[in-house]
Amino acid sequence: MLNLQDIPRVKNISKEEFLKNYFKPQKPVVIEGFINHWPAYSKWTLDYMKEVAGDKVVPLYDDRPVSHEEGFNEPHAKMKMSEYVDLLKRKPTRYRIFLWNILKEVPQLQKDFSYPDFGLKLMKGLPMLFFGGQNSFTFMHYDIDLANIFHFHFEGKKQCILFDQKQNPYLYKIPHSLITREDIDFANPDFEKWPALKKAKGYVANLHHGDVLYMPEGYWHYMRYITPGFSMSLRAIARNPKNLSKALYNIFVMRHFDNLMRRIKGQAWIDAKNEKAIIKTNKQLQTEV
Numbered sequence: 001m002l003n004l005q006d007i008p009r010v011k012n013i014s015k016e017e018f019l020k021n022y023f024k025p026q027k028p029v030v031i032e033g034f035i036n037h038w039p040a041y042s043k044w045t046l047d048y049m050k051e052v053a054g055d056k057v058v059p060l061y062d063d064r065p066v067s068h069e070e071g072f073n074e075p076h077a078k079m080k081m082s083e084y085v086d087l088l089k090r091k092p093t094r095y096r097i098f099l100w101n102i103l104k105e106v107p108q109l110q111k112d113f114s115y116p117d118f119g120l121k122l123m124k125g126l127p128m129l130f131f132g133g134q135n136s137f138t139f140m141h142y143d144i145d146l147a148n149i150f151h152f153h154f155e156g157k158k159q160c161i162l163f164d165q166k167q168n169p170y171l172y173k174i175p176h177s178l179i180t181r182e183d184i185d186f187a188n189p190d191f192e193k194w195p196a197l198k199k200a201k202g203y204v205a206n207l208h209h210g211d212v213l214y215m216p217e218g219y220w221h222y223m224r225y226i227t228p229g230f231s232m233s234l235r236a237i238a239r240n241p242k243n244l245s246k247a248l249y250n251i252f253v254m255r256h257f258d259n260l261m262r263r264i265k266g267q268a269w270i271d272a273k274n275e276k277a278i279i280k281t282n283k284q285l286q287t288e289v
Helices: 015-023 039-043 046-053 081-090 107-112 165-170 195-199 241-265 267-287
Strands: 003-006 009-011 029-032 057-060 077-080 096-101 128-132 148-154 158-163 201-207 212-215 220-225 229-236
Touching: 015 029, 015 212, 039 107, 046 081, 046 229, 057 081, 057 096, 077 081, 128 220, 165 195, 165 267, 195 267, 241 267
Parallel strands: 003 201, 009 029
Antiparallel strands: 029 212, 057 077, 096 128, 128 229, 148 212, 148 229, 158 201, 158 220
């Protein structure tokens, strides 16, 4: 098994306690009972989303490997929300909704939640929803802006595995990218094939309805939907100057360079990056022997 420790769980945390115990040391935490007063806590179900957004066409993603033919975060399919919810309830599916801006698509949902005061300035124009079917998952990745993320979970159960950026040498990170090798199963890793993972130290938590997960700046995260469900993320800009500069590089340089190389070199670019991830990680292991 991966070397994971349980993410601490707290209730009724104050702003001062959050800043002192979790934000400043950049440690994750699960906050229970924090949103019980939100209308969303009792209203937001898959059926409710079908009711208020059923006619909206939503972008869908699955767990297929990255292809040179696809742009950055380009969806694999599209479907009406009503059809997608029906699919989630009918059978397991790999299709997920990723980064769906609810303010833009369904403004009335904004009335169901408020922006909590954690002592950080939240970006109010970017509340994003994420949906997934049973056993669907995201590849291990970190967000392009290295933001502080508050992940509010609704309906169902979700497993979250996190690593900080200090674990990069052991995660088989893909160059010029935000992901690790996509053929690593972080729910059940093959240590013979990926020996460096034995040295990675991370965190794990299972989220239930109403839980809030704080993910510090630049944390890697793997999300697996144990049952169909959905979550909302609110974010605050990275405060660490190193993380902020890296975020700006990712947004304005890295992703455009990667897209350019995909167009020029095609699948050879993707294959070369995957190979470099192994070579670089193995070199790191050899230096530590």
